[in-house]
Amino acid sequence: MELIFLCPAIKKAIGGVKVIxxxxxxxxxxxxxxxxxxxxMHPNTWFFRVRWFDSQVPLKKAFFKLRWMGKPxxxxxxxxxxAQRHMVVIPELWARKYGTQLANMGVxxxxxxxNGYYITKGQPADLDRAxxxxxxxxxxxxxxxxxxxxxxxGVENKILRVHYSVDAQRFWPDQSKENIITYMPRKLADHSxxxxxxxxxxxxxxxxxxxIDGMNEEQVAALLKRSxxxxxxxxxEGCPLPPLEAALSGNQVxxxxxxxxKEYWRPEIFEEVxxxxxxxxxxxxxxxxxxxxxxxxxxxxxxxxxxxxDTYSDAQERNDMLAFLNAMGLNTNGLPT
Numbered sequence: 001m002e003l004i005f006l007c008p009a010i011k012k013a014i015g016g017v018k019v020i021x022x023x024x025x026x027x028x029x030x031x032x033x034x035x036x037x038x039x040x041m042h043p044n045t046w047f048f049r050v051r052w053f054d055s056q057v058p059l060k061k062a063f064f065k066l067r068w069m070g071k072p073x074x075x076x077x078x079x080x081x082x083a084q085r086h087m088v089v090i091p092e093l094w095a096r097k098y099g100t101q102l103a104n105m106g107v108x109x110x111x112x113x114x115n116g117y118y119i120t121k122g123q124p125a126d127l128d129r130a131x132x133x134x135x136x137x138x139x140x141x142x143x144x145x146x147x148x149x150x151x152x153x154g155v156e157n158k159i160l161r162v163h164y165s166v167d168a169q170r171f172w173p174d175q176s177k178e179n180i181i182t183y184m185p186r187k188l189a190d191h192s193x194x195x196x197x198x199x200x201x202x203x204x205x206x207x208x209x210x211x212i213d214g215m216n217e218e219q220v221a222a223l224l225k226r227s228x229x230x231x232x233x234x235x236x237e238g239c240p241l242p243p244l245e246a247a248l249s250g251n252q253v254x255x256x257x258x259x260x261x262k263e264y265w266r267p268e269i270f271e272e273v274x275x276x277x278x279x280x281x282x283x284x285x286x287x288x289x290x291x292x293x294x295x296x297x298x299x300x301x302x303x304x305x306x307x308x309x310d311t312y313s314d315a316q317e318r319n320d321m322l323a324f325l326n327a328m329g330l331n332t333n334g335l336p337t
Contacts, residue, residue, distance in 0.1 A: 001036040001330060003027060004060055004081070005089040005112070006098065009042040012186070013052050013215070015241030016091075016114040019140070019164040021050060025057040027321055036330050043075065053217035077101045083108070087328055089138070096122025099130025110136040110328065116147025116260070117236040131155050136327040138162050141239035141260045160327055162320035164241070166248055168309045170221045173250025177298050179207040181285065182223060182251070183231035184242055186213065191278055192233050198282035207289055212242075224249035228298055229288055234258025235275070243270070248309055250300050252292075254284050264308055268301040 007020050020040060027038040039060040042048045046061055064075035077098060081088060088109040090098045095111050102109045111134045113119060119127070131137060131152040137159050139145040149156050181203075183192055196209065203209070210227065212220055224230070230246035232255030239260040243253045247269045254271045265272060271288070273281045292298060310316070325331040 003038040003087045004041050007040050009045045009048045018053055021055045021057045081107045092118050095130040096126050100126055103133035108135045112138045113144045114140045115238040116144035119151055136160055142263050143260045144238045163316045165314045165317040166312045171245045171248040173300050175225050177228050178226045180227035181209045181229040182212055182227040185211045187233040188235050194278040195281045202286050227251055231255050266304050268304040
C-alpha cells in the first residue's frame, strides 16, 4: 500500500508545505518495516520539488485529466489512484474537488486541515460529503479541530489532532543576540508596512528591522538566532510556524495569533495584538524595545522555551503519525511508539 499526500506546488516558503514534506518523510521511514510507503504528489507537475529546505521525501508524479480546458481545479482523478494500492491525503483546500471523487472511486482518504478557516471553500454539499466520507481528518491545532467539528457535525470521531515538529537543533538560542527586529513581509503586507511606517521616527538608532524574505530555512534560522523581537502578522492560520520558530530561537514575539497560535501563546514570550490594530502594534514594539534597553540584558525564558520544544518535538510528531497510521489501518505490524 502507498500513502500519497497531495500538495500544492508552491515555490515560496510556506510552513504548511514544509510540514507535509517532513511528515511524509517520517511516515515513509516508518513504513519500511511495516510493508507500506509514503510519497508527496504535486499534481500536474513533473520536475517540481521544494528547494528552500532540505528533504529526502519521495515524490510521485501524475497528471490529472481536465474536465474541461482552463479549469485545472476541476481535474479528474480517474485512472490515477487504485483502491487496492493507494490511500490519499488531501489538503483542506482541495477537499471540495477531490474528496467526492475519491469517495466515488472507493479510495480510502484523509483530509489534512492545516487551516480551519480554509474549509469553507466550495459547495457546502460537496464539502459535507468529502468530510463525511473521509476515513480520518487530521487537524494541526486545537483551533482547527474546533472549526471542523463546528462545520461538519457528526465527524468528531474522525478528527485526529497532530503536531508538527520544530528542529530544536536549528531553531534554538545558542548565540549572542543583537538589537534586531524581524518579520515576514509576505504575511499581511499591508499591515506590516503600516507598522513599519509608524515605527520609522521612534525606533532607536541602535535597533534595526530586518525582513525575512527570499531566505532558505538555514538562513532564516541564523537570522532568528540573532534577533530579539519577532513581529507576527498571522491571519486566520491553523498553527502558524514562524512565530513558534522565532520563540524557540529566543525572540520575544509580538503580534497576531491568527487564532491557531493561541495554544502556544505563552505570556513569558508572546504578546498579543488585536488583529488590525497597527498603531497599537507599533506601540507594543516600541515598549518592548524600551524595556529591553532599560533591562541592560536580554534574559531568555528557557523553561518556557524547553516546554514548547517538548510539545512540538520529533517524539510527539512521531507518536501522532503512528496514531494516524492506526486510523488508516496501516500500522498492522504494531510499530513501536
